[in-house]
Amino acid sequence: MSANPYNTDLDRTPANYQPLTPLMFLERAATVFPEHTAIIHGPLRRSYAAFYARARQLGSALSHRGITRGDTVSALLPNTSAMLECHYGVPMCGAVLHSINTRLDAAIIAFQLDHAMSKVVIVDSEFMPLMQEALALCSVQPLLIEVDDPVYEGARIKTEAVDYDSFIADGDAEFAWLMPEDEWDAISINYTSGTTGDPKGVVSHHRGAYLLAQGNALTTTMGKHAVYLWTLPMFHCNGWCFPWTLSAIIGTHVCLRQVRADQIWNALADEGVTHLCGAPIVMSLMISAPADVQRPLDQTVQFFTAAAPPPEKLLADMKTAGFEVTHLYGLTETYGPAVVNDWHQSWSELPHDEQSRLKSRQGVRYLPLEGLNVLDPETLEPVPHDGETMGEVMFRGNVVMKGYFRNPDATRKAFEGGWFHSGDLGVVHPDGYIQLKDRSKDVIISGGENISSIEVEEALYRHPAIAVTAVVAMPDEKWGETPCAFIELAEGAEIDTDALRQWCRDQLAPYKVPRKFVLTEIPRTSTGKIQKFALREQAKSLC
Structure with missing residues (x-):
């Protein structure tokens, strides 16, 4: 087979090929719309020029501390301006951003820090006691940097941590940040919940982040200068890549700590x-x-x-x-x-x-x-x-x-x-x-028949008295498993389990009707997902 003639003498060069990275979105926004408001955080109003300069300073300061390609920088931060800066400044020095769920316990955080081989940890003052507890359990000994967010009104503890603002002040606002050597290079690592074992570290690359960030804008019909409110945690899948999307459309981030x-x-x-x-x-x-x-x-x-x-x-x-x-x-x-x-x-x-x-x-x-x-x-x-x-x-x-x-x-x-x-x-x-x-893992197998927990939940959600519900498998001697429904009632609503059982009988096949109804507060993750693994454990105790 002859060689493809369109590949002959037509090579990749710096003139016609650059690795895809969402870091370029911020550079362009700061160049084209330097005075447009990029970040609103409490009384803070920060322009794109200032946002870009601070991100470069962070990348530069990390580089001065020896952080380079493939190193991990962890962040335990709420939805603040510092967290946005980390999404750019950390990969600007070639490092990989590890965003930590702020609702995890110290043991899980310690596992992640060790597994990711973290060299730097950037922590908000609110979570410093939690991080101190985690570091006591760690093998790694990362550089500890504390973000003292003026919006935070709670207590602060004394530590030997480096002050974040002082740290980046030592960085160069004109830092010649590193493009990825390859767009396949890692940009972030995010850990799964680990409900069935140790958490797994999901590695994302610059190419994927670039593409999904643009895909967000197209899918959500985000126009230029859209204003985005941070109710989704940025530690969750890097905020679904919206920290990078907003720079692409020169939008405004409105941060919320809580x-x-x-x-x-x-x-x-x-x-x-x-x-x-x-x-x-x-x-x-x-x-x-x-x-x-x-x-x-x-x-x-x-x-x-x-x-x-x-x-x-x-x-x-x-x-x-x-x-x-x-x-x-x-x-x-x-x-x-x-x-x-x-x-x-x-x-x-x-x-x-x-x-x-x-x-x-x-x-x-x-x-x-x-x-x-x-x-x-x-x-x-x-x-x-x-x-x-x-x-x-x-x-x-x-x-x-x-x-x-x-x-x-x-x-x-x-x-x-x-x-x-x-x-x-x-x-x-x-x-x-x-x-x-x-x-x-959530399918309920009763007497050899598969029962979709979602189907049962949909039937329950149609009842006006129900605000939240989750259905899980409960062990049963005869059938192996039967459905168990956990329910949060709407405010001011009242209903008994006999009425709920009849409601389900009117809408579901008999074998799909929950054997037990539990009126309780339903446990959730920090991102609002129902923790069915915890409910399955509760269901076992109800047998």
């Missing part, structure tokens, strides 16, 4: 917020706020949510309050959201119950994702597009992780057959939209 209803409504009204992301619990927090806390809005706000589909009433309340809600789906291994419930205009003319049914689906692939399908996990054959046949949701493309850090066996298993295996079970509808039915 997700509180009053602060959210004030930011929406006072700062002209156009977009925000969060779990359904954030919507519930906003809508359930007292009338004197909620503020009238002059703009329609785009709200992007993941996790379980929001209840129909919550969606209706959000729309009345001036929000357009779009369902996204993804995993840490896909840089955050890689699937979107792209809405067809004609669907808005359908009855509300039909619209709710359509909104409950996860949807279709993001623009930068090359492959999304529901496959038989054994044969890797696509399931029929009938909305009924279940398979495993699988991904393929440039916004899939490099792999799990220092865990080749888990990486090999995750990529078997040339697809990333999500562990989520779903169906494909005739129009090609996918819908999750369960996590593979």
